[in-house]
Each structure stands twice: as structure tokens, then as C-alpha cells.
Amino acid sequence: MYFRPNIDAMAGYVPGEQPGTDRVVKLNTNENPYPCSPDVVEAIERAARAGLGRYPNPMGQPFRERAAEVLGVEPDWILCGNGSDDILTIVTRALVGEGDLLRLPYPSYILYKTLAELQNARAEEVPFESDWSLSEAFATGGDRLRLVFLPNPNSPSGTFVPPARILELAERLPCPLLVDEAYVDFAETNCMELVARCERIMVSRTLSKSYSLAGLRFGYLVAQPHLIEQFVKVKDSYNCDSLAVAGAAAALGDGAWLAENRAKILATRARLTDRVRKLGFKVVDSQANFVWATKEGTPLRPVFERLKQQRIYVRYMNYAGWGEGLRISVGTDEQIDAFLAEIERIVG
Amino acid sequence: MYFRPNIDAMAGYVPGEQPGTDRVVKLNTNENPYPCSPDVVEAIERAARAGLGRYPNPMGQPFRERAAEVLGVEPDWILCGNGSDDILTIVTRALVGEGDLLRLPYPSYILYKTLAELQNARAEEVPFESDWSLSEAFATGGDRLRLVFLPNPNSPSGTFVPPARILELAERLPCPLLVDEAYVDFAETNCMELVARCERIMVSRTLSKSYSLAGLRFGYLVAQPHLIEQFVKVKDSYNCDSLAVAGAAAALGDGAWLAENRAKILATRARLTDRVRKLGFKVVDSQANFVWATKEGTPLRPVFERLKQQRIYVRYMNYAGWGEGLRISVGTDEQIDAFLAEIERIVG
Numbered sequence: 001m002y003f004r005p006n007i008d009a010m011a012g013y014v015p016g017e018q019p020g021t022d023r024v025v026k027l028n029t030n031e032n033p034y035p036c037s038p039d040v041v042e043a044i045e046r047a048a049r050a051g052l053g054r055y056p057n058p059m060g061q062p063f064r065e066r067a068a069e070v071l072g073v074e075p076d077w078i079l080c081g082n083g084s085d086d087i088l089t090i091v092t093r094a095l096v097g098e099g100d101l102l103r104l105p106y107p108s109y110i111l112y113k114t115l116a117e118l119q120n121a122r123a124e125e126v127p128f129e130s131d132w133s134l135s136e137a138f139a140t141g142g143d144r145l146r147l148v149f150l151p152n153p154n155s156p157s158g159t160f161v162p163p164a165r166i167l168e169l170a171e172r173l174p175c176p177l178l179v180d181e182a183y184v185d186f187a188e189t190n191c192m193e194l195v196a197r198c199e200r201i202m203v204s205r206t207l208s209k210s211y212s213l214a215g216l217r218f219g220y221l222v223a224q225p226h227l228i229e230q231f232v233k234v235k236d237s238y239n240c241d242s243l244a245v246a247g248a249a250a251a252l253g254d255g256a257w258l259a260e261n262r263a264k265i266l267a268t269r270a271r272l273t274d275r276v277r278k279l280g281f282k283v284v285d286s287q288a289n290f291v292w293a294t295k296e297g298t299p300l301r302p303v304f305e306r307l308k309q310q311r312i313y314v315r316y317m318n319y320a321g322w323g324e325g326l327r328i329s330v331g332t333d334e335q336i337d338a339f340l341a342e343i344e345r346i347v348g
Numbered sequence: 349m350y351f352r353p354n355i356d357a358m359a360g361y362v363p364g365e366q367p368g369t370d371r372v373v374k375l376n377t378n379e380n381p382y383p384c385s386p387d388v389v390e391a392i393e394r395a396a397r398a399g400l401g402r403y404p405n406p407m408g409q410p411f412r413e414r415a416a417e418v419l420g421v422e423p424d425w426i427l428c429g430n431g432s433d434d435i436l437t438i439v440t441r442a443l444v445g446e447g448d449l450l451r452l453p454y455p456s457y458i459l460y461k462t463l464a465e466l467q468n469a470r471a472e473e474v475p476f477e478s479d480w481s482l483s484e485a486f487a488t489g490g491d492r493l494r495l496v497f498l499p500n501p502n503s504p505s506g507t508f509v510p511p512a513r514i515l516e517l518a519e520r521l522p523c524p525l526l527v528d529e530a531y532v533d534f535a536e537t538n539c540m541e542l543v544a545r546c547e548r549i550m551v552s553r554t555l556s557k558s559y560s561l562a563g564l565r566f567g568y569l570v571a572q573p574h575l576i577e578q579f580v581k582v583k584d585s586y587n588c589d590s591l592a593v594a595g596a597a598a599a600l601g602d603g604a605w606l607a608e609n610r611a612k613i614l615a616t617r618a619r620l621t622d623r624v625r626k627l628g629f630k631v632v633d634s635q636a637n638f639v640w641a642t643k644e645g646t647p648l649r650p651v652f653e654r655l656k657q658q659r660i661y662v663r664y665m666n667y668a669g670w671g672e673g674l675r676i677s678v679g680t681d682e683q684i685d686a687f688l689a690e691i692e693r694i695v696g
Binding site: 002003004006007008010011012013015016018026029031032033034035036040041044045047048049051052053054055056057058082083085086089093094095096097098111118120146175176200208212213214215216217227230232233234236237238239240241242243244247 | 350351352354355356358359360361363364366374377379380381382383384388389392393395396397399400401402403404405406430431433434437441442443444445446459466468494523524548556560561562563564565575578580581582584585586587588589590591592595
């Protein structure tokens with residue numbers, strides 16, 4: 001009764017299931033199955049022992065400086081966030097008011113719609129083409145269009161829109177385009193260099209996936225400094241804690257760990273893709289740490305349920321007008337073998 | 349050009365100065381000068397070593413369960429936040445839409461006004477009486493009044509409105525009243541038991557001050573469960589990281605540390621109050637970990653500046669229509685001695 005009508009009416013975003021026990025094969029929320037760089041653990045321990053009584057640097061400056069070196073931008077092009085969820089929230093609140101329009105592709109990350117609902121704004125879903133490319137409709141200037149989200153690589157498909165195409169679309173748009181690069185470290189290229197070429201292009205990243213740090217909550221935005229300045233007004237004063245800033249800076253500093261982890265995930269992804277295709281699934285080439293498997297003529301919810309009974313968690317998704325599929329995170333080879341053995345029993 | 353007009357027009361909240369060096373006496377942001385409980389450091393190290401690859405529990409359940417025991421409520425009465433800033437943001441976004449009204453007392457925590465501006469809502473400041481009590485105006489139902497904030501103990505005054513008076517006011521209000529108990533562990537009593545008695549009363553707490561964990565970013569809200577359910581829709585899915593949840597749960601588990609820390613701060617506060625009064629300052633009795641000192645006929649900005657030249661940071665505040673003062677955090681005895689020696693030189 002006390003709440004805003006848009007909040008009252010919302011169902012709320014439901015994050016992927018987090019089963020309470022460790023004795024499961026968890027391939028449902030695109031976490032990285034390997035432990036993070038030991039440098040990260042060491043940096044966190046050092047920060048904890050140094051004392052937590054003081055407020056952290058409000059801008060997460062130690063991370064900004066490290067990330068600037070790695071990314072080849074200046075620190076004032078970087079905004080730190082408490083997970084990239086925090087970044088998406090900040091950007092939405094800064095740009096999108098009640099009744100405004102926020103655009104996203106379909107099917108993609110459901111949270112973007114939730115962010116629009118929280119602002120009492122409208123969300124417009126522009127369908128991907130059947131080959132997961134984007135049509136001109138994605139660049140149309142709409143009435144009160146204020147922000148466009150594009151996850152790239154996309155979820156659930158794992159597909160990638162080439163940077164040249166994104167630049168083309170952004171140049172036609174009347175508003176900023178946030179390229180959500182949560183999975184980009186598993187892709188062949190990225191949009192980072194577009195940020196300097198077009199002020200409307202912003203890139204967000206997370207350390208949850210490729211750095212194996214979902215539990216740390218750290219993400220960041222790269223955008224031109226005059227945009228960053230406005231977003232700073234919207235963020236909570238101390239949105240990133242001292243431990244996360246120290247850990248995240250250490251993570252970006254260990255490039256060798258990232259390269260090795262990426263190589264392992266990509267090898268397992270290739271094997272997973274191949275084996276699932278051999279079972280008659282359609283699997284589009286993925287540039288992320290998951291694959292999207294569909295199967296015409298076979299209802300997939302029962303497959304998902306039977307996997308779950310065997311303590312193998314994947315994500316079942318059913319997109320109206322598009323169809324259903326299983327999104328399978330790339331786990332360890334052992335986890336993927338367990339998954340493959342079970343799904344072969346079910347559909348083989 | 350791309351931004352919402354209310355964001356464009358905002359100056360943005362400016363948090364207290366964080367000088368870059370350790371060689372200062374820092375009494376300006378009400379941090380706790382003592383190291384946190386060793387249990388906290390140990391819990392953080394354990395959590396870091398256990399791995400951060402998985403998403404944290406979305407509700408911070410380990411903290412909720414521990415806090416529920418300590419506070420004598422059920423876990424579903426508790427919402428975890430990334431600092432109490434996050435709690436204040438969530439509550440404001442859930443209740444206050446564009447053009448709605450948010451009420452706060454004056455002078456108090458400036459951030460509440462910023463939260464209204466971010467929502468493109470209006471803020472109404474109701475002045476405290478000259479003895480820092482609240483008049484009936486604080487309980488008037490206003491057009492589109494959606495949320496009332498009351499910091500208790502208040503900042504900058506450190507004064508406390510008795511729970512019975514708060515209940516009286518809340519019963520007359522048409523909307524929720526959030527009692528911000530950031531400093532309440534330094535007070536004689538608190539409003540926790542009112543939450544069950546009146547659904548409009550909500551209590552927020554932070555671990556930044558009394559638990560010496562400003563760097564960890566952890567706060568929480570206690571409210572009736574049907575309200576908590578709505579706030580959950582608004583928060584980021586994983587707003588509290590695994591390290592903060594583990595550390596915060598450990599902090600609440602070490603009641604002996606809290607009692608000892610509180611006793612030290614209260615003893616130093618009494619000595620600080622007494623000595624500053626002897627210098628001719630007016631100091632209202634504080635129930636927080638800071639004191640508010642005013643001095644008729646003596647301009648205080650120059651005093652603040654001279655202290656700063658000596659690397660002693662306090663907070664200078666000047667409230668239009670109310671006057672100026674120095675807010676001095678209760679540091680260690682050594683820090684307070686350094687402050688007293690210097691201010692005696694300046695005004696003595």
C-alpha cells in the first residue's frame with residue numbers, strides 16, 4: 001500500500017538457482033569453475049589485516065589505476081561498481097526517467113527489463129534476426145528513447161555482434177548504447193576501442209565470469225569522462241568496499257592467470273559444443289563461457305528436470321515467440337563429462 | 349545532454365574528505381579509531397580462501413541468521429545492504445516516485461536530500477526545535493508524502509529522540525518512517541522493538557561506525573516481512589559480497605568486542621565534551637561517536653582551517669538559518685589529546 005505502483009506490480013527479477021550444497025554439478029549461472037588467481041586472495045588478506053575501519057576510496061582509485069594500464073585508457077574513463085549489476089543500475093537511473101524508453105534485444109538478459117520497471121519506464125524488445133544479428137530497428141530513434149542495452153556476447157545465445165556493426169548502429173542512435181561485455185574475455189574481440197570513437201558507446205565489464213570472482217561483486221564501466229562525471233552523482237558514495245577494490249586490482253594485474261583460464265574454458269567449450277551437437281541438439285557457436293542448445297521436436301523442460309534430479313543444474317529458458325533451450329555453463333572437464341554422460345542417457 | 353534533467357541539475361553528494369596519508373588525525377567522518385574484532389578478519393580470510401567463484405547468497409542469509417539471534421527478530425525481518433547507503437537507496441526507490449515528497453529533519457544527514465533529487469522527488473526539511481526535539485510538523489500528512497527519514501542519534505548534533513516520541517509521530521504519519529540508527533550503539537537505547545509494534549517504523553543500521561568496518565560496506569534494515577519482500581524487488585540481485593556477509597556475521601557474533609569498544613568511545617566522548625566546553629564551546633550531550641561544538645561570536649571556519657594546517661581533520665558544517673559548528677569524531681585518546689592541544693592553542 002505504501003509502495004510505488006510500478007514496484008507493487010513487479011514480479012521482481014529471479015536470479016539463477018543457487019543450490020545449498022556443494023555436491024551438485026552447477027552449470028546454471030555461468031560461474032567460472034576454477035579458483036581465482038592466488039594474487040587476489042593475497043590482496044584481500046592484506047587489505048583485511050591492514051584494517052577496515054576507514055571508508056574506502058569513493059572512486060575505487062587503486063582499481064581504476066590498474067585497469068587503466070591494462071585497458072589503455074585514462075583512469076577517469078572508468079567507473080567502479082559493486083558488480084556490473086550496480087553499473088547497469090547507475091546508468092539506468094542516470095538516463096531513464098518515468099515514462100522514458102529503454103531498448104534491449106530479444107532474447108537477452110531479462111534484468112534489463114527489470115531495470116526499466118524499477119524506473120517506471122518502458123522497455124522495448126527488438127528481436128534478433130534468426131542468425132542472431134541485429135536489424136536496423138535496433139538503431140531507430142524512438143520517442144523518449146534514452147538508453148539501449150546490448151549484451152555482447154549475448155546471453156543465452158553466446159553469439160557476438162561485430163564491433164563495426166555496433167559502431168554503425170550507435171552512430172544512428174539518439175542516446176547512449178551500453179555494450180554489456182560480461183562474457184567478452186571468452187570472445188575473439190571486444191568493443192573497448194569504440195568508446196573513444198563514439199561518445200554514445202559505453203562498455204561494462206564484470207569480474208564475476210572470466211576472473212572467477214562472482215562472490216566478490218565487482219564490475220566496471222568504461223565511458224567518456226564527461227559521462228562518468230554524471231554517473232558518479234548517482235552511485236552510492238562508497239559503492240565498492242576496500243576488499244573488493246584490492247582484490248579486483250590484483251585480478252587485473254594477473255594477465256597470465258586470465259590467459260590460462262580462458263584457454264581451458266575455450267577448449268572445454270569446443271568439446272561440449274561438439275558432443276551436444278552429436279546428440280542432435282542445435283548449438284550456435286558460442287563466444288562466451290556457456291552454450292545454448294535447442295532441439296526441435298524434443299520438449300526440453302523434462303530434460304532439464306531429469307538433469308536436476310541427478311544434481312546436474314543447467315538453465316532452462318523459454319522465450320515467448322522464440323522457443324526454449326538449455327543454457328549450459330562451461331564447467332571443468334569433469335563436470336562437463338558428468339553432464340554429457342547424463343544427457344546422453346536422457347536423449348541418446 | 350543525454351541525462352535526466354534532475355541528474356544534470358544536481359551537484360551530487362560530497363562525502364567527507366579522505367586525506368591520502370595516514371599521518372593525520374582524522375576526526376571528520378565518524379570512523380571508529382580501533383581495529384575491528386579479530387573474528388572479522390579471520391572470517392574474511394576463511395571466505396577468501398574458500399573461493400569466490402560462486403555468486404553469494406542473494407539475501408546474505410548467513411548474516412540474517414546471526415543478526416536475527418542477536419536482535420531477537422526473525423531472519424525475514426532483515427534486509428542486507430552494501431552499506432546502509434544501499435539500504436537508504438533501496439527504500440527510497442521503492443517508495444518515492446517522481447514528484448513525490450520525502451521528509452527529513454533539519455539539520456541532519458544531507459544525503460537524504462540527494463536521494464530525493466535522484467528520484468526527481470521533492471524533499472521537505474522540518475527544522476528541529478532549538479532543544480533538538482521534533483515538533484508536530486514532523487508527523488503531518490502532506491500531499492504525496494511517501495517516506496520520512498529520521499537519523500537517531502542525529503548528525504551533526506548527536507542528539508536522540510526518545511522511542512516513545514518516535515512511535516507517537518509514526519502513528520500519525522501516512523507513510524513509512526525510517527529510523528536511521530547508524531550511531532545507535534553509542535546511545536542509551538534504540539527503536540528496534542518499535543518495528544513489531546508499528547508497521548510504518550523501519551530501522552536501519554550500519555557496521556561502519558560501532559563495528560569499525562567502514563571499509564567493508566555493510567548495513568541492514570529491520571522491517572516487517574511484507575515490506576522486506578517489496579524492497580527485495582528493488583535491490584541488486586547480489587548486493588552483498590561473500591566477504592562482507594562473512595565478516596558482518598562474525599562482527600555481530602562478537603558482542604564482547606562491541607561492549608568493550610563502546611565503553612572506550614563513551615569514556616573518551618565524556619572527556620572530549622568536558623574539555624571542549626571548558627574552552628567556551630557549547631556542546632550538546634551526544635549519544636553518538638562524535639560531538640557537535642558551536643561557539644557564539646567566534647567564526648569557526650578559520651578554526652577548522654588552522655586545525656587542518658596541523659593535519660587535524662574535523663568536519664566544519666554551516667547550516668543556513670541554523671548556524672555553523674565543528675563536528676568532532678571521537679578518536680583514540682591520543683588523537684583527542686592532539687586535537688585538544690591544538691584547539692586550546694587556537695581559541696584558548
